[in-house]
Amino acid sequence: MRGLIKTISLFFAVAAATPVFAQATAVGQYRDWGTYSYQSNNGKVCYVMSVPKQKEPSSLDHGDIFFFVSQKPGQNIAYEPQFIASYDFQANSKVTVSVGGRNFSMFTQGKSAWLENAAEEPQLVTAMKSGSDMKVAAVSGRGNSTNYTFSLLGLTAALDSIASCK
Numbered sequence: 001m002r003g004l005i006k007t008i009s010l011f012f013a014v015a016a017a018t019p020v021f022a023q024a025t026a027v028g029q030y031r032d033w034g035t036y037s038y039q040s041n042n043g044k045v046c047y048v049m050s051v052p053k054q055k056e057p058s059s060l061d062h063g064d065i066f067f068f069v070s071q072k073p074g075q076n077i078a079y080e081p082q083f084i085a086s087y088d089f090q091a092n093s094k095v096t097v098s099v100g101g102r103n104f105s106m107f108t109q110g111k112s113a114w115l116e117n118a119a120e121e122p123q124l125v126t127a128m129k130s131g132s133d134m135k136v137a138a139v140s141g142r143g144n145s146t147n148y149t150f151s152l153l154g155l156t157a158a159l160d161s162i163a164s165c166k
Contacts, residue, residue, distance in 0.1 A: 023038045023039070024036040024037065024038040025037055025038065027046075027161065027162075028158070028161055029154075030048075030154035030155070030157040030158040030161065031151070031153040031154025031157075032050050032053075032150075032151040032152070032153045032154050032155075033048045033049065033050045033153075033154045033155050033157075033158035034048065034049050034050070034158070035047070035048050035049075035158050035161050035162055036048075036049060037162070037165065040072075040074070042072065042074035042075050043072070043073055043074020043075070043166075044073065044074065044165060044166060045070060045071070045072050045074075045165075046070070046071045046162035046165035047068050047069060047070040047071065047162065048068065048069050048155065048158040048159055048161075048162060049066055049067065049068045050066070050067055050150050050151065050155075051064070051065060051066060051067075051150075052065050052067075052136070052148035052149055052150050053133075053149050053150065053151050054147075054148065054149040055146070055147075055148055056146065056147040056148075057144075057146070057147075060144060060146065062085070062086065062087075062146065062148075063085070063086025063087060064086045065084070065085055065086065065148055066083070066084045067081070067082070067083050067084075067134070067136065067150050068081070068082045068083075068084065069081050069082075069125060069128075069155075069159060070082065071162050071163075071165040073165055073166055079121060079122065079125045079159065080114070080118075080121060081097070081106075081114070081115060081121060081124050081125065081128075082112060082113065082114055083095055083097070083106060083112070083113040083114075083136055083138070084111055084112050084113075085111050085112075085138065085140075085146075086111065087111065087140050087141060087142075088110055088111055088140070088141040089108035089109075089110070089111070089113065089138055089139065089140065089141060090108075090139040090140060090141050090142075090143060091141070092108075093108055093138070093139045094106060094107065094108065094116070095107075095108060095113040095136060095137065095138045096135075096136070096137045096138075097124065097134060097135070097136050098134065098135040098136075098137075099124070099127040099128055099131040099133075099134045099135075099152075100127050100130060100131045102123075102127050104120055104123075104124045104127075105117075108138075113138070125159070128152055128155055129152075129155060129156045129159070131152045132151070132152055132153070133149055133150060133151055133152055134149070134150045134152055135147065135148070135149055135150075136148040136149075136150065
């Protein structure tokens with residue numbers, strides 16, 4: 001029951017934060033990662049999503065923070081990581097994702113961040129699957145350094161559940 005409540009609350013938080021996900025359907029919950037799908041103009045989109053277990057500094061109101069990995073078969077995109085904040089990132093800033101001793105750099109646009117080098121997407125996803133947690137560091141538009149810790153428990157099962165997204 002607790003997992004279902006968490007899934008529903010995550011779904012509504014995403015829907016409120018990102019209009020494109022307002023039509024998403026919650027599919028399942030795998031420990032700390034929920035799975036969702038929706039129909040876009042380019043076909044079905046499936047994604048896994050989680051929220052941070054820890055937000056720093058604790059003195060700031062971070063709002064809703066999400067990390068996604070999306071499958072977009074109609075766009076020929078497989079396992080695309082994305083970080084979404086409730087605030088705009090500092091112009092021209094980078095987001096750093098750290099998993100298992102590896103760092104990955106993301107470029108920012110508005111409230112979203114994607115890997116600078118798309119060829120590293122499979123490497124980040126592999127690192128996430130084998131890790132226990134993931135750290136994300138960003139700089140807000142106001143110049144505040146922010147840090148988030150995401151649990152990776154359930155990620156592999158969640159990704160496996162969207163592998164056949166069509």
